[in-house]
Amino acid sequence: MSTRDATLAVWAGLGALVVAAELAALASRGRVPGLGALLDRIGSRRIGQGVLVLGWMWLGWHAFAR
Amino acid sequence: MPGARTPSGRHRWPAGALACAAYGLVLSATHPFTVPADVLVALPLAGAVGLVAWRWRRRRGPGPGAGTGGVGPSARWWALWTALAGVVLGWELACFARAPRHAYPTLSALLDSLDATRAGKTAAAAAWLALGWYLVRR
Numbered sequence: 001m002s003t004r005d006a007t008l009a010v011w012a013g014l015g016a017l018v019v020a021a022e023l024a025a026l027a028s029r030g031r032v033p034g035l036g037a038l039l040d041r042i043g044s045r046r047i048g049q050g051v052l053v054l055g056w057m058w059l060g061w062h063a064f065a066r
Numbered sequence: 067m068p069g070a071r072t073p074s075g076r077h078r079w080p081a082g083a084l085a086c087a088a089y090g091l092v093l094s095a096t097h098p099f100t101v102p103a104d105v106l107v108a109l110p111l112a113g114a115v116g117l118v119a120w121r122w123r124r125r126r127g128p129g130p131g132a133g134t135g136g137v138g139p140s141a142r143w144w145a146l147w148t149a150l151a152g153v154v155l156g157w158e159l160a161c162f163a164r165a166p167r168h169a170y171p172t173l174s175a176l177l178d179s180l181d182a183t184r185a186g187k188t189a190a191a192a193a194w195l196a197l198g199w200y201l202v203r204r
Contacts, residue, residue: 003169007161011176014154021150025143033140038147043204046122053118056198057111063177064093064191065107 082199083192090192094184110198117202 001009018035025034033041043049089110096103164170171179180186 004171007170010157011171011173014150014157017150018154021146031140032143033147035147038144039201040204041144043201049118049201049204052201053114053198056194056201057114060107060111060194060198062174063181063194064096064187065098065103 082196086192086195086199087188089195090188090190093191094187110195114198114202121202121204 022034025032025037039052041048043052089106093103093106096106158173161170161172167175177190180190
């Protein structure tokens with residue numbers, strides 16, 4: 001296994017963990033917070049919403065413009 | 067009636083999804099470091115800043131939904147999400163600090179791979195716009 005394959009395997013594992021946690025949240029019908037609830041919680045304060053929106057802006061500029 | 071949806075509300079999600087897909091399709095035809103790409107990305111950024119500022123001015127107080135994030139029985143799940151975010155960030159930084167990039171791809175490099183195809187870039191741009199709408203609509 002090459003270094004690239006190993007790095008990608010770790011990314012895949014982390015992605016699988018995120019998906020598993022989100023599925024657990026969906027299956028719990030609200031008892032377990034999912035990604036949406038996490039974003040809602042962070043964005044419930046202005047500073048949190050500001051940070052999230054700034055991060056989103058940076059992501060778009062970084063990915064599609066520069 | 068609780069739970070009833072107005073016709074406009076019923077059509078909001080498909081219309082929004084269609085708008086995001088159309089935007090993604092148009093943006094996928096541009097190339098980074100060009101004026102069309104700059105303009106097409108800057109438009110939603112400007113819209114987001116304007117919308118957030120407008121909403122903040124309308125709602126004077128601590129924030130959009132302050133008080134909704136209290137500590138409850140699911141506190142350990144918040145800790146799990148925080149730990150997961152920390153691991154992802156740590157791995158991103160570990161990859162970023164190493165070279166060559168081909169052997170240690172960061173999330174940006176993975177996104178670049180997705181953006182390499184028209185369909186992938188369309189989907190990524192549509193998802194990005196939808197996420198932005200989700201974040202500013204609160």
